Amino acid sequence: MPSTSYVVAVLAIVFTITLALRAVPFAILRTLRTSTVVQEFALWMPVGILAVLAAAALHTTVTEAPGAMPYAILAVAVTAAAHLLLGRRTILSVGIGTTTYVVLVNAVPLGGGLG
Numbered sequence: 001m002p003s004t005s006y007v008v009a010v011l012a013i014v015f016t017i018t019l020a021l022r023a024v025p026f027a028i029l030r031t032l033r034t035s036t037v038v039q040e041f042a043l044w045m046p047v048g049i050l051a052v053l054a055a056a057a058l059h060t061t062v063t064e065a066p067g068a069m070p071y072a073i074l075a076v077a078v079t080a081a082a083h084l085l086l087g088r089r090t091i092l093s094v095g096i097g098t099t100t101y102v103v104l105v106n107a108v109p110l111g112g113g114l115g
Contacts, residue, residue: 046090050083053094057101068105075101 032038054076061072079097086092 046088047083050079050090050094054079065105071101071104071108074104 058069058072058076061068075097078100079093082096083090083093086096
């Protein structure tokens with residue numbers, strides 16, 4: 001069993017590192033707000049996240065339910081359109097695209113209607 005001083009020292013180190021990692025971004029935030037790189041990241045990161053989610057969803061669809069591929073492609077298009085038309089609200093556009101896919105898969109027979 002480690003001594004009390006050892007445990008306190010470890011906790012102090014962990015606390016200091018955690019506080020520093022959380023505080024440093026806020027400390028340098030003022031200088032980063034005017035940075036072109038940060039502004040570009042703010043613009044493109046949500047789109048990149050959506051692209052990764054779409055690729056993962058399409059990969060799963062292709063491997064597990066190839067007949068649902070047209071529905072997945074349509075849902076991705078709806079997600080992209082919602083993202084662009086509704087003010088780049090990521091959660092809203094992902095929700096609309098997911099709902100589109102779920103409704104299509106459950107309401108329209110596979111292989112019919114869209115294929």
